[in-house]
Amino acid sequence: MQVSSLNEVKIYSLSCGKSLPEWLSDRKKRALQKKDVDVRRRIELIQDFEMPTVCTTIKVSKDGQYILATGTYKPRVRCYDTYQLSLKFERCLDSEVVTFEILSDDYSKIVFLHNDRYIEFHSQSGFYYKTRIPKFGRDFSYHYPSCDLYFVGASSEVYRLNLEQGRYLNPLQTDAAENNVCDINSVHGLFATGTIEGRVECWDPRTRNRVGLLDCALNSVTADSEINSLPTISALKFNGALTMAVGTTTGQGKIFTSLEPEHDLNDVCLYPNSGMLLTANETPKMGIYYIPVLGPAPRWCSFLDNLTEELEENPESTVYDDYKFVTKKDLENLGLTHLIGSPFLRAYMHGFFMDIRLYHKVKLMVNPFAYEEYRKDKIRQKIEETRAQRVQLKKLPKVNKELALKLIEEEEEKQKSTWKKKVKSLPNILTDDRFKVMFENPDFQVDEESEEFRLLNPLVSKISEKRKKKLRLLEQQELREKVMYSLSVRICYCFFNVMFSL
Template sequence: MCSSMTLEVKPSRRRSGEKRSMQVSSLNEVKIYSLSAGRSLPEWLSDRKKRALQKKDVGISRRIELIQDFDMPAVSSKIKVSRDGQYVMAAGTYKPRIRCYDTYELSMKFERCIDADVITFDILSDDYSKIVFLLCDRYVEFHSQHGRYYRTRIPKFGRDFSYHYPSCDLYFVGASSEIYRLNLEQGRYLNSLQTDASENHVCDINPAHGLFATGTVEGKVECWDPRTRNRVGVLDCALSSVTADKEIDGLPSISALKFDGTLNMAVGTSTGQVLFYDLRSNSPLIVKDHQYGLPIKSIQFHNSLDLIISADSRIIKLWNKDTGKVFTSLEPEHDINDVCIYPNSGMLFTANEAPKMSIYYIPVLGPAPKWCSFLDNLTEELEENPETTVYDDYKFVTRKDLDNLGLAHLIGSPLLRAYMHGFFMDIRLYHKVKMMVNPFAYEEYRREKIRQKIEETRAQRVQLKKLPKVNKELALKLIEEGEEPQNARKKKQKKMPSILNDDRFKVMFENPDFQVDEKSEEFRLLNPLVSKISEKRKQKLKILEHQETLGEEEEEEPEGKPSDAESSETSDDEKGWVEEVRKQRRLLRQEEKLKHQKWFKEDQQTVLEPKFFEIKAGEEFRSFKDTAKRQKLMKKTLGDRLQLEERVGALSVHDTTVGSKQVTFKLKKSEQQKKQQEAEKHHHQERRKLRRSAGHLKSKRGRGRPFH
């Protein structure tokens, strides 16, 4: 289940007393903290106006700005971290530029504008002193600390490059079948490597043994040995990524490539699959589909947890490389261009199709970097104090809530954002509509809060035998049993804990739905002496309530033997047990009789209404009866059939050649039979006047035939 919220926290000691906001999402119980949540200020504003706006706008003043000015004017395309971890380099537009951020100072170190957009770049040194940029106009630029050092041009448009440290060679791949080699030690181009592909998209070099691999547009990976400059293997990834249940137009091309250790390699395709290979096998160990059909743009490895971090333009997925099970996932608001992991930590940087570059912190992946170690303290405080979570700008509402507010017509409009089984709407709009629908809601809320505060202050007073609001008699009974055992047998037993102090039974004394119904039949039969005992407890309850109102303490009876009055009362209760049971049974019988009499009167007053949808059984439906019985009847003689049809007075003759015929006849009746029929008819008329309805019995049980 995935959820998102905004948290207000105190980020560090140097910023103590100042609340900050942080957006948190959770999937598979893995929390992801977005450190770049919140609105960014326009860069054309002066410092004075920015400070004034921060004072006025609470959303801007509460945001966590981990690195100052960590954004681009329009879009960021690539982002990388130097080997020493001190510098973060990012490329973006518009205008095309690169920015370097110093993590120790938490601010931007320098910014350089260039002539064309950056396709990709790489940091060759431990710091920012040696950087290589591949531009979209076929130029390759080399930068040092002071700025651009040298630029050269490659024959075809480039798409990716890799640096081979042992030989100081740069391998460029692009819109050509050749792989261009530029030696930085000699300062000249070397012989190119000829591939079988028409174009090459990505490339990578294994840092362990120096194997060079390139991904082609035909969906193949070609591996080359830089020492001999010969191809050592070809891997067909397109056929492994195509499945029977997924229709793909053409073969997928290779869009991402990354080595892991000496023998493992991950390949991303343009159709959204990630294939994990062992170099000793030509079939993938596991194939992971992003299910979006978008090209894979970045693949990273997290070796401590055996995870692969793959990203397309819409989602970042973290999954196990052995089982393929999703560890967690992240869906930013804007499209993703690149993903970078800060070394040995749980921090992620993303370059987006938006001015602001995103920073995410996942504590499960690792600790926070040294330059922002206060993030660990923040997350610990948030886990210890979950009540500090507040929803910031949006309110989650269901379809039923929209119907109650009269906003169902807004479904599909920009004012409602669909999410899971409901919608997100602006909290200001929600409060306005809520006030219009129920203008007295705030007053009721205020009264309830005041009542709760008064109850809390009352609970802090010193009171004797504070009884709950629900099931007071049961609570009083439990208190009496806990204080004073009824017989010596209970004294010998171990003292059991009272359910009044047990949190599992807390709701029984707070929720009115759990109130014991003393008028129910079960309660009266199971508690034959409830009348006498309840009277005693009610008297005691009145005394306790009177003491609570006056704030007086109850005088306790000295310990020792029970008084004579109590002993006499217990003896009377034991003697009158049988009488009380008989009395309760007698009362129950009388109540049952009264109920039956009431039901009988209601039945007498009811008037039968004709049910036109019911089909009455009559002689006209005799031909629709069982066909087997009718066939047997046809085999009999005319005399036998006349005897069977004597009561009906009708005879049906069926002939397959001519058709069906019906012969109607009347038997001559004697005077005695006529008198008997008239008497029966008169008797039935009297019964119809006196009878009561039995239609409900027929509809429920389905027995007997209805009266006519």
């Protein structure tokens, strides 16, 4: 398992590590686990979670029990049972799959869209029916109320196939030259399609009319963005009734975190109601990532939550701890722009990753006074350590000092009483965030000369007079402490300056 962190978001790569061949004996596997650290840290959630060559698409059934993935070569589909953590079945296909959709809660009804314009229907027992669409398809969605399949692709038309009647209906005519992706809102049934011109068209299936148009290409271009081509729509997904996520080919949008596997990604699937991501890669092994910020682990692998909590308690070095992220402006300041394109810099988003040791060496050469700054920081740190060994005074706020001193004395009396007998403890006003403004803002200063204060406090008790005297003594002591601290800082600075020069 490999841990990486970006934007303070931990990502656990569960599929990282070496896979052991099946023909190895148990004795040799145990020997490899003792010798090789990568093999020992390997976590195999599902057995044989891979394809012979490449995985193209991956999806999870609605009940969360089955994971289906397609790949090549030979074109095939594999179904994995999460309850058994193993492969359930495998079926070979005639051509490669562009995408597929699971119509039922389990794997009993599946529709495949092939790259040769064929649409293939599978039941629980296997192949059921095959038909063809006029143009090459790129994506499709299923509208449950009307039993219609909406296909988009290399055409301006959206083809509709009704599964109840078993025939094609009149297509929807869009204003785009081609459509890349589509999705149907599960709440109100709105159909949306993303075009190559960077627009999102929304259609009402009941009236078969367009009800909205969103120009994402125009809205995503800002003054700071660097775009070399037209931002076409590459991803589209509804979230609830009023929220929709749109992805473009140029990567416009705010980044929460990112994954950078060793191989290219073909498809990404989020396990429902969890923080687990499943990826189809340009490699036989399919990727499994766990991001605790997105949600908990699925029920069939709930031990991942305990595992990540243990790793948080015993932190280890992550993937990017030995690397420094620098922007192009940072490289210009360091004079390292000539390293762009070399193995010393690895391009990542809007900058580069470079070795932290190389970064420190170059920074020391560029800034020769860095050692002087380091020495001053060490001297300041030593002074703070010596100061912490002194007797700590009661630190009072700037506003309402007498009230704060009264609350501190009451808190000390309360602690003495709780030592003798059990007393129900009440929240302290000094530590409560709701009342911190009362000790920070001068507008909340208690005016003892006002008429309201005299009416509420007609008699000045002897305790308040003692408290005022104590407050004056504390202020004088605090002033002396500041003077002594300034003198000690000068003495310590001279002493450590001499020591460092020697």
